Amino acid sequence: MITRLPDATRRQVLEGSSALTLALLAGAPAEARNPAASAPAAADASVRVPMALRINSRAVSVSLDPRTTLLDALRNEIGLTGSKKGCDHGQCGACTVLVNGRRINACLALAIMHQGDEITTIEGLAQGDALHPMQAAFVAHDGFQCGYCTPGQICSAVAMLEETRAGWPSHASSDVAAASFSLNDAEIRERMSGNLCRCAAYPNIVAAIRDVAERG
Numbered sequence: 001m002i003t004r005l006p007d008a009t010r011r012q013v014l015e016g017s018s019a020l021t022l023a024l025l026a027g028a029p030a031e032a033r034n035p036a037a038s039a040p041a042a043a044d045a046s047v048r049v050p051m052a053l054r055i056n057s058r059a060v061s062v063s064l065d066p067r068t069t070l071l072d073a074l075r076n077e078i079g080l081t082g083s084k085k086g087c088d089h090g091q092c093g094a095c096t097v098l099v100n101g102r103r104i105n106a107c108l109a110l111a112i113m114h115q116g117d118e119i120t121t122i123e124g125l126a127q128g129d130a131l132h133p134m135q136a137a138f139v140a141h142d143g144f145q146c147g148y149c150t151p152g153q154i155c156s157a158v159a160m161l162e163e164t165r166a167g168w169p170s171h172a173s174s175d176v177a178a179a180s181f182s183l184n185d186a187e188i189r190e191r192m193s194g195n196l197c198r199c200a201a202y203p204n205i206v207a208a209i210r211d212v213a214e215r216g
Contacts, residue, residue, distance in 0.1 A: 046065070047065065047066075048063040048064055048065055049063065049064065049065075049066055049112070050062075050063050051063070051064055051111060051112055051115055052115050052116065053073070053078075053111065053114065053115060053117075053119060054116065054117065054118055054119060055074070055078065055080065055119045055120075055121065055124070056080075056119070056120060056121060056123060056124030057118075057124065060078060062077055062078060064077060064111055064112070066110070066112050067110065068110065068111050068112075069106065069107055069108070069109060069110060069111065070097070070104075070106040070107075070109040070110065070111045070113075070114060070119070071083060071085055071088075071095045071106035071107040071109075072085075072111075073111035074097070074106060074121060080121050080123050082121055082122035082123045082151045083095050083096070083097055083106055083121050083122065083151055083152070083155075084148055084149070084151060084152065085107060086148070086149065086152075086196075087107075088107050089107070089108075090105040090107060090108040091196075092149070092152075092195070092196045093105065093149065093152045093153070093156055093194045093195030093196060094148060094149045094151070094152040094195075094196075095107045095152060096151075096152035096153075096155045096156045096194075096195065097119060097120065097121050097122075097155055098119070098120040098121075098155055098158065098159055099114055099117050099118070099119055099120075100117050100118050101118075101120075101159065101162060102159055103155060103156050103158075103159035103160070120155070121151075121155070122151035122152075122154060122155055125154065125155070125158065132154070132158070133212050133215070134154050134157050134158050134161075134208070134209070134212050135154055137208040137209070137211045137212045138150065138153070138154060138205070138208045140208070140211070141204045141205075141207045141208040141211065142201075142204050143201055143204040143205040143207070143208040144197075144199070144201055144204075144205075145197075145199035145201050146198070146199050148198070149195060149196065149197050149198065149199075152195055153192070153195050153197065153205060156192060156194065156195045157192065157205075157208075157209045157212070160188075160191045160192060160209070161183075161209075161212065161213055163191070164181055164183055164187075164191070164213070167179055167180060167181070169181065170187060170190045170191050171190055172186045172187050172189070172190035172191075173187065183209070183210060183213040185206050185210070188206050188209050188210060188213075189202070189206060192205070192206075192209070
């Protein structure tokens with residue numbers, strides 16, 4: 001014979017389950033009642049380590065979070081704001097600086113990786129009041145409009161000329177095995193393709209770079 005249990009209302013079911021939960025928790029250890037109490041302390045996100053950088057031919061000592069990018073170190077910690085933060089993903093080239101003579105995207109590099117390297121920013125290209133030839137060419141050819149990308153464009157162009165003199169080919173080179181390359185417009189555009197100009201001042205930028213290249 002089947003004994004039929006009395007029907008329970010929804011309210012009675014909820015009250016019963018709540019009471020059971022409270023009873024179980026009352027007998028549980030403190031860690032179970034409050035998981036946060038037993039969790040290890042989170043790592044201190046503000047820990048900084050001393051770093052020795054060489055920027056624009058001078059030694060710079062600074063304490064940084066080891067996760068700080070070179071770009072943020074330059075702009076926010078050292079006060080060299082010429083290098084710009086554009087996309088912050090290495091796609092626009094506005095943050096381009098020179099490290100040991102080679103161009104890199106500072107937003108993709110950690111400052112701690114470049115201790116002891118020779119870092120050159122746009123502020124370090126001029127010699128006193130005398131502009132670097134590439135800076136002067138950008139002014140003469142009006143190679144900028146808003147100017148936001150200009151520091152990265154100039155640093156990239158300086159390194160690009162050195163790459164060309166060293167015999168590095170590009171995708172636009174007709175003979176990649178050639179010992180030297182002439183910088184026509186197609187070569188310059190290809191070699192500078194990592195630097196974007198939202199104002200589309202590309203014809204003037206190319207003219208400025210070609211001018212410096214032709215003058216040697």
